[in-house]
Amino acid sequence: MATEDTREGNPAHPAGQHPDLPPPAGTTGFIGWLRENLFAGPLNTIGTIVTVAVLYMLLVPLIQWSITDAVISGSDRHGCDIGRFAANIGNAYDDFSRENLALDPNQEGLDPETARLWAARQKRAEVDLTTVGSMLGNFDNTYQIMVREGTVPTDLLAVVDQVRPLELQPALLQAIEARDLPAVDSIVNELEPLIAWGQNRDGACWVVIKERVLIFMLGFYPRHEAWRLIVAAVLLVGAVAPLLFDKMPFRKPLLFVTATFPLTGFWFVVGDFPTMIYCWIAFAIYWLDPNRIRGPTIAAALVLLNLIYYFGLSDSDGLLSTIIGLKFLDFRYVPTGEWGGLLATMVNGVVGITASLPIGIVLALGRRSNMPIIRALCTAFIETVRGVPLITVLFMAALMLPLFLPEGVSFDKFLRALIGVALFSSAYMAEVVRGGLQAIPKGQYEAAEAMGLTYWRSMRLIVLPQALKIQIPAIVNSFIGLYKDTTLLSIIGILDVLLVATQTNTRGDWVGFSSETYFFAGFIFVIFCFGMSRYSIFLERKLHTGHRS
Amino acid sequence: MRLTTLLATAAAVATVSAGVAAAGTLDDVKARGSLSCGVTTGLAGFAAPNDQGRWEGLDVDMCRAVAVAIFNDPDAVTFTPTTGKDRFTVLQSGEIDMLARNTTWTFSRDVNLGFEFLGVNYYDGQGFMVRKDLGVNSAKELDGAAVCIQTGTTTELNLADFFRANNMSFEPVVVETGDQARQAYEAGRCDVYTTDASGLAAQRAGMSDPSAHKILPEIISKEPLGPLVRHGDHQWGDVVRWTLNAMITAEELGVTSANVEEQSANPSSPEVARLLGSEGDLGEQLGLSTDWAKNVIARIGNYSESFERNIGVNTPIGLERGLNALWRDGGILYTPPFR
Amino acid sequence: MATETLATPRRSSLWTDQKFRSIFFQALTIGILGFAIAFIAHNTATNLENRGIASGFGFLSNTAGYELENTLIPYNSTDTHFRAFLVGLTGTLFVAFFGCIVATVFGFILGVLRLSHNFLINRVAYVYVEIVRNVPLLLQIFVWWAILLALPVVRESFYLGSGMYFYNGGLKAPSPIFGDLFWMTPVALFVAIGAAIGIGRWAKKRQDATGETFPAFWTGLGLIFALPVMTFFATGAPLEWEVPTLGRFRFSGGLAITDMFLALLIALAAYTAAFIAEIVRAGILAVNKGQTEAAYALGLKPNWTLRLVVIPQALRVIVPPLTSQYLNLTKNSSLGAFIGYPELVATIGGITLNQTGQAVECILITMAVYLTISLSISAFMNWYNRSIALVER
Known part of the structure; x- marks a missing residue:
């Protein structure tokens, strides 16, 4: 007995040799975690309960609307409408209150506030009651259209066979007109299976997204040229990946993709240009050439050939033009008016990001320059642009820029918007870069100067690499801001994701599905921005440990 | 030069x-x-x-x-x-x-x-749409009503002119897109939705209960x-x-x-x-x-x-x-x- | 500079002389800039002339011709475009002012919740911040407006008591009608505020000199509250209320806070608060835990520790980024134009621009006003930042 008992208080253990004991029950495992993290005190417990309640109230309807009650089959609005109409018969009937209908707001001795309330309630009851009838009417109309088009779902056919709503409609309308409530009750009772059917189909109408997803992605970009965008997207991923992760495989060759992406991506999307093919030939040579010397030279030669083509030959139909321009490949030019949706958003985001960084660096260097006039100009530009909303800058690009150009010369509207966005974000970028420049110890500047490096060399080789590195999270954050800001392009008529949503909502056959389209637009932005934001956090952590060690 | x-x-x-x-x-x-x-x-x-x-x-x-x-x-x-x-x-x-x-x-x-x-x-011409249950039969009865309008057109001016000419007042809800104007009207934020008559019918078709709305007979402008x-x-x-x-x-x-x-x-x-x-x-x-x-x-x-x-x-x-x-x-x- | 003092061999020709180069580049920049401005001005003038657009600001005194709802200053369609511009300006300032206040309060709460030890609260706050920061503000404004539109319609308004109604058109409240002697009440308020500040200074001086404390805060607060109230009743309560009454369609009379204002305010505040929350979190985390412990060791009570030790230090980290959030909020208020809140971009930069076609003037006015507001906020916050900065001796 005594030998078995090795528990607490047993004098058998000498001092300092007491065995490790399990922690008290309820402080470890799931229960312990709960206790520590959710129910640590009365206030904490209340907080947990309130949070859970709020989450429940928000999430359950959201899931019902977006998933369980959503409609995804069919190809037009009727399939969605019919479920809503059927459900609304029941909703209006449930909302309808007989007590309120019986109220008499004109009776003597009521104070004005009660009279108002009673009148409103009575009116509401009347509206609800008529809605029951009109919803059945709407249902029947839509049903007849669907029968004509042969798109009635089979489960609805069965329900309609059982309930016969078309025959019930005149009786229901008559009963409502006569305020014959028992008759209304019995008819609605008969309609119950139909209402129940509708209530499982009155959520989001994802059909509208399904039908228009290509417009959300491409706008009017010719569908048979869409493969070019897919290639461009793949290239974009290939171009961005080596910038994001410095230890990935094949980083070196991919960096070539990065370097050439401004050209290749541009010509892939715009078309009518052989550059991308040239770039890829150059890339292939570079890749196959073991010494990696000839690649850049050949690429440069090909770019030169391009320029010759673009500025000298593009208008002629001669043999030389056909050969150099690779016209036999028929790479059709797609004007910016046909871009839209995610494509427009991405082009704006990517071009804005790529352009704003170098311009921002120049502005930041200018603001820290020793030359007073340059400094004053850069400061004035940065502060002015940062002091006004993007909308006004876009208005300026859309409405004032054409006035600045000589008669007969006009910029493409999309390009004007791009210039506006790039200038706007470069001012913000300049401040981010300036923050990085200020964080570099003075010794670095002095050491670079002592080495005899010129200003630009010392900046390029010593200061900027350090300054940009510590500011990467801030730079990414400013990219996120820029990306979100592209929604404002819709105000000057550029067909971005948001304008596609609005356009869909105003189109005759899809009017009234704003929640779905805006939800989808928001979803697209969350995916991209959240991705960027996670990356920024990842970098922050990585750089943080780097500093500590 | x-x-x-x-x-x-x-x-x-x-x-x-x-x-x-x-x-x-x-x-x-x-x-x-x-x-x-x-x-x-x-x-x-x-x-x-x-x-x-x-x-x-x-x-x-x-x-x-x-x-x-x-x-x-x-x-x-x-x-x-x-x-x-x-x-x-x-x-x-x-x-x-x-x-x-x-x-x-x-x-x-x-x-x-x-x-x-x-x-x-x-x-075209500018028209009005109202909810049937308001019991309005003419635009002349709209004194004091809230009106949903999309900005950027002649609509705002016509509307102000019409109400002033008839010695009535209104509460304008001026939004940027027709979509927003329609949503506000359908939610009952406005009593009246006004735009070119050609647009009203299409908007009505997209309401959750199309039969609850009607288009008033008045056309208040030449478009x-x-x-x-x-x-x-x-x-x-x-x-x-x-x-x-x-x-x-x-x-x-x-x-x-x-x-x-x-x-x-x-x-x-x-x-x-x-x-x-x-x-x-x-x-x-x-x-x-x-x-x-x-x-x-x-x-x-x-x-x-x-x-x-x-x-x-x-x-x-x-x-x-x-x-x-x-x-x-x-x-x-x-x-x-x-x- | 260091290189100036060293006689480098490269300094042989004029071109390698740094001073000369600097002057040359600046002169070149000015030249190019001047030429560009002249070029643009010339083109603009030619284009405007060719298109028959009269330039100048004369259009501001023409009749605007359009109505705006619920303006802060009296306005109707027979007023001028300039008055419409003033309506927009007051609208922008109004929503930006309240937006900053609400965003700050909400942002601080959210920032503290982000540091909560409660796993669930912490995570929910985090998810909120992430979602709100990653969805374009314009969409959020649409969503908030849609939520407000789902409130009961005007006839079924919630009655909040004392003549106030809440419905999907916003909040309706009685409007005050001031009597003859009412001006004395605000005067009394200003006097009381002045007195309270004076008492505060005197109390601080006395405390520094003698170490005796004086409840200056409570005395001042009592004064600010009591003096105007007493004046108000002494002058015979010269104030009446006009209660909003429901007509055939809408309420008439009374003050209104519109749904557009509320939607814009909530959206701006909720959006900016997500950013402020992160700033606050970083600020609080930046205060060394040793500071709190040291304060406790000195015998300071917890709320004194917070007030005298933690918050002043956290504020130093918080205020500069907070300033740029206020600036962002003010600029973002321009999105109110989308849902019909009468602010600058909706009035002068919107309907006026459309109706008059004076794009250059309207855009320049709008930009200039925003720039002025931004610079003023920056100046104020810089002043505040200096006043709380660590005084290094």
Whole structure:
């Protein structure tokens, strides 16, 4: 007995040799975690309960609307409408209150506030009651259209066979007109299976997204040229990946993709240009050439050939033009008016990001320059642009820029918007870069100067690499801001994701599905921005440990 | 001066598609190989992309008809979506060749802004929609009501004028897009929704209970909507004007896309022969081919076909011809003869 | 500079002389800039002339012709465009002012919740911040407006008591009608505020000199509250209320806070608060834990520790980024134009621009006003930042 008992208080253990004991029950495992993290005190417990309640109230309807009650089959609005109409018969009937209908707001001795309330309630009851009838009417109309088009779902056919709503409609309308409530009750009772059917189909109408997803992605970009965008997207991923992760495989060759992406991506999307093919030939040579010397030279030669083509030959139909321009490949030019949706958003985001960084660096260097006039100009530009909303800058690009150009010369509207966005974000970028420049110890500047490096060399080789590195999270954050800001392009008529949503909502056959389209637009932005934001956090952590060690 | 030219050239080179408006727009369009046409960013029935991403609508047909007249290709058009704010800027700067953006023909736009309106492709007017349960039967009863309006058009001014003229007040809810205006109206934020009458029917069709709303009988403004071009280029103006006239005349003469080949082979009247180019050289006088109008009708159809396809009673917009019927059918569409 | 003092061999020709180069580049920049401005001005003038657009600000005194709802200053469609501009300006300032206050309060709460030890609260706050920061503000404004529109319609308004109604058109409240002697009450308020500040200074001086404390805060607060109230009743309560009454369609009379204002305010505040929350979190985390422990060791009570030790230090980290959030909020208020809140971009930069076609003037006015507001906020916050900065001796 005594030998078995090795528990607490047993004098058998000498001092300092007491065995490790399990922690008290309820402080470890799931229960312990709960206790520590959710129910640590009365206030904490209340907080947990309130949070859970709020989450429940928000999430359950959201899931019902977006998933369980959503409609995804069919190809037009009727399939969605019919479920809503059927459900609304029941909703209006449930909302309808007989007590309120019986109220008499004109009776003597009521104070004005009660009279108002009673009148409103009575009116509401009347509206609800008529809605029951009109919803059945709407249902029947839509049903007849669907029968004509042969798109009635089979489960609805069965329900309609059982309930016969078309025959019930005149009786229901008559009963409502006569305020014959028992008759209304019995008819609605008969309609119950139909209402129940509708209530499982009155959520989001994802059909509208399904039908228009290509417009959300491409706008009017010719569908048979869409493969070019897919290639461009793949290239974009290939171009961005080596910038994001410095230890990935094949980083070196991919960096070539990065370097050439401004050209290749541009010509892939715009078309009518052989550059991308040239770039890829150059890339292939570079890749196959073991010494990696000839690649850049050949690429440069090909770019030169391009320029010759673009500025000298593009208008002629001669043999030389056909050969150099690779016209036999028929790479059709797609004007910016046909871009839209995610494509427009991405082009704006990517071009804005790529352009704003170098311009921002120049502005930041200018603001820290020793030359007073340059400094004053850069400061004035940065502060002015940062002091006004993007909308006004876009208005300026859309409405004032054409006035600045000589008669007969006009910029493409999309390009004007791009210039506006790039200038706007470069001012913000300049401040981010300036923050990085200020964080570099003075010794670095002095050491670079002592080495005899010129200003630009010392900046390029010593200061900027350090300054940009510590500011990467801030730079990414400013990219996120820029990306979100592209929604404002819709105000000057550029067909971005948001304008596609609005356009869909105003189109005759899809009017009234704003929640779905805006939800989808928001979803697209969350995916991209959240991705960027996670990356920024990842970098922050990585750089943080780097500093500590 | 030299430097100015140099900078101008640099700016032109910097653009991807610099539109250089020289003396003749028609020549420019021909050289470019496509027509650049300004439309709305999206208005059901007039200009909006269908589910396949192709522009459709009455205004879009106007643009396509001009493209067919020049190139015999309805797809030789680049559509530039324009907002209420920048539609005139892009036309003035030469970025687009013509604007077909249900734009109201007004004195100041025609005279002061330096545009030329080339006819009317839809006679519209501002109307009101209300909820039936309000028990309103006339716009004159709307004193004190809240009105939902989309900004950027003549609508705001007409509305203020109408209420002031009738000594009434209203609570304006002025939002940026028609979509927002509709949502606010449907939520009961406004008692009245006002826009061009052509838009009201389409909006009603999309309400959760279409039968709960009605359109009031009053039309408070004249909105002759039509295509316009820059002032001064008469040849180009004639091309657009007579393309529109050809579509209307074709309806009057009974020429449709279905019978146009037959009519051109055996014209039923001398005017049909002149219109379709079987006789005379009207097309060449315009700087186009002789069969330009025949192509327009074959590819796009006459005015009636375009109307019924885009906004007619069998579309979600569901509009009657009304004012837009031919003069002999009780409307006011009337074109000069092809002679 | 260091290189200036060293006689480097490269300094042989004029071109390698740094001073000369600097002057040359600046002169070149000015030259190019001047030329560009002249070029643009010339083109603009030519274009405007060719297009028959009269330039100048004369249009501001023309009749605007359009109505705006619920303006802060009296306005109707027969007023001038300039008055419409003033309506927009007051609208922008109004929503920006309240937006900053609400965003700050909400942001601080959220920032503290982000540091909560409660796993669930912490995570929910985090998810909120992430979602709100990653969805474009314009969409959020649409969503908030849609939520407000789902409230009961005007006839079924919630009655909040004392003549106040809440419905999907916003909040309706009685409006005050001031009597003859009412001006004395605000005067009394200002006097009381002045006195309270004076008492505060005197109390601080006395405490520094003698170490005796004086409840200056409570005395001042009592004064600010009591003096105006007493004046108000002494002058015979010269104030009446006009209660909103429901007509056939809408309420008439009374003050209104519109749904557009509320939606814009909530959206701006909720959006900016997500950013402020992160700033606050970083600020609080930046205060060394040793500071709190040291304060406790000195015997300071917890709330004194927070007030005298933690918050002043956290504020030093928080205020500079907070300033740029206020600036962002003010600029973002321009999105109110989308849902019909009468602010600058909706009035002068919107309807006026559309109706008059004076794009250059309207855009320049709008930009200039925003720039002025931004610079003023920056100046104020810089002043505040200096006043709380660590005084280094």
